[in-house]
Amino acid sequence: MPDTRPPQSHPFPLPHARRAEERLLQGLEALGLDPALAPPLMAYLGLLLRWNRAYNLTAVRDPLDMVTLHLLDSLAVLPQVQGPRLLDVGSGAGLPGIPLALARPDWAVTLLDAVGKKVRFLRQAALELGLGQLEPVHARVETYRPQQGFDTVISRAFAATGDFVRLAGPLCAPGGRLLAMKGRDADDAAAALPAGWGVAATHPLRVPGLPAARHLVEIRRL
């Protein structure tokens, strides 16, 4: 059995940790979220930084950027997410699934990824963060067929919206919806959707500390 443990040294120098935590607290306040979320989110950030050295989980390596581009970007979608069963497709290092699971410990959050090392990280993060509600799954979305569908299926930086709906639509429970996290342009989602699906809304998002626009495309069965 290969040793997959990452180096154990402290993930970030203290001044960076302090500034990152300040930025996080400001962001949580701007999003109307509980400041008590800061310690577990910082613990997740620490894990991400530590494992990133060995596993190359994210190209964003600066802790301050990680707060904005990963943690706050993920949490900005929270008002549009409907629980209690959430699936994050192509979750990678757990984004947006882990920040959302930390904010909503009452939800069951499944994190799906096709790459084994990412899922090993997700399992370790679930363990270390004490997130019993988290289920990391190593599978391709094309072949993943759980017994029960999901209330919300979300993805960030996974695929063009049409492909996301084609691949992940079957995983939606009746009455459930798909949420595609997009950047400045919410791509031409409506034109590219498979038959039977429609764009219910395109929500503009405000990510604290991020001047660039973000959008969330909400897709439902017609």
Ligand SMILES: C[S@@+](CC[C@H](N)C(=O)[O-])C[C@H]1O[C@@H](n2cnc3c(N)ncnc32)[C@H](O)[C@@H]1O
């Ligand atoms: C660009 S990364 C985005 C990761 C994360 N959502 C984020 O925003 O940081 C895309 C992820 O999708 C995963 N992926 C790609 N094709 C997939 C498939 N068919 N089924 C499941 N996961 C897939 C990749 O392994 C990768 O982790």
